[in-house]
Amino acid sequence: MGVMDKKLNLYKRQIIQIGQRLYQKGLIVATEGNISVKVDENTLLATSQGIHKGSMTPGQIVKTDLKGVKLEGKGEPSSELKMHLAVYHTRPDVNAVIHAHPPVGTGFAVAGLALDQFILPEVVVTLGTVPLLKYATPTTDELAELVSDSIAQHDALLLANHGALTVGKDLMTAYYKMETLEQFARISLVARLLGRENILPPEAVEKLMELRAQYLRKFSS
Template identity: 50%
Template sequence: MSVTSETQWKQELCEIGRRIWLREYVAANDGNFSLRISENEVLATPTGMSKGFLTPDMICKVDMEANPLEGAYRPSSEILIHLEIYRQRPDVKAVVHAHPPTATGFAAAGLSLQECVLPEVIVNLGGVPLCPYALPGSPELPESLKDYLHQYDAFLLANHGAVTIGPDLFAAYYKMETIEHFAKILLTARLLGGAQGLPTERVQELYGLRERFGLKHPAAPPVCVPRSPTCMGEDCPVCGVGEPSPAAAEGHTRELVERITREVLQSLRSR
């Protein structure tokens, strides 16, 4: 690795920080991102600093065990999640973690972004699962991603934020933009009465495109798994496979009770 390219990578990390801060994907000193530059070397953002004003000298270098190799600053304890991702997914060279407000709102409400609504999101991300809550910076945090890590490139962390990964920093960062943009669109659609999910055949078509674009990691199964307030599980007209949401289940029960009451009243009247 030449010195020039390492300086360029550090500058790239600073540039991503500036964009993340400007777009308000983080507040105060939140967020962290990293770049794997060799088998055992990772460049990472420093802890306790605003990511909007980083300079290349603030970037830390650690090995795959999180031991510091270079730099006066220390990385966030959340570096553990980055290192686990690099270990599990050798194709991944960059990890971005932030708290974009709309996407994090979904994560705080216990909702994933696994809805088959926008073609670009299906093709580019496959899906955005919701990983269970774990204490930020704890060893449980990387553990919480494990079930999804080999299928997806973008994740929501329950009650926490989002993580995106890619073969380079910009690829990982752009996925963060896509997540937040999608979350805003989905929220708007819900406020307007609910998003219309694409039917399974259409989703399959889009997964076909994913394959054609040579997207490396295995795509998520070509089914819609919405956890939307309207999904009724096996009876769901959109996916027919999702988990029934509590709200939909409640609506279902109410409908059932109303129907039975109607039928009983009718039979009483006809006597």
């Protein structure tokens, strides 16, 4: 087996593992969500359409180029691939994109609420804020353009009335960001239910922003 085939197999195993985690954590159900990884400047691996990501096989992962043209695989690449391609185009530092429908985060996206309050120090440092994109029909160029505009400044997005998207330098980093986004949403929801969401004061946020700058230098994207 050549070096490239070994690399592709490794990434396919990682995609399968991330799909299992997303499903087991309840961040997707049924055939929801999609995952992609940039293998090199001309090669992308993406989950194919209409499959259950909790129990994928290597054959359900499609190889495309960076324009989304299928190079290898049985199924068709995810209908949301345009959104992923827009990310790779805008952010050369990103090698993995995950789209899911985490229920609490998506609840915020349905309620028209961004996750943009500074309430949790570790989230400020590792994730930053999560903007809410306006609604656009899934699978369209319009949605891909909105994603492209926002992902330049953020590693995690909420898509109005739809779900969430996270990116990272590798699949696990993108996955952790999805977990953190959902936990951020859960805690914010509980605080709101308790009637009081105390926002960190500006001087505290300023210190955290210094830590975030260090964090980004160490673990870029």
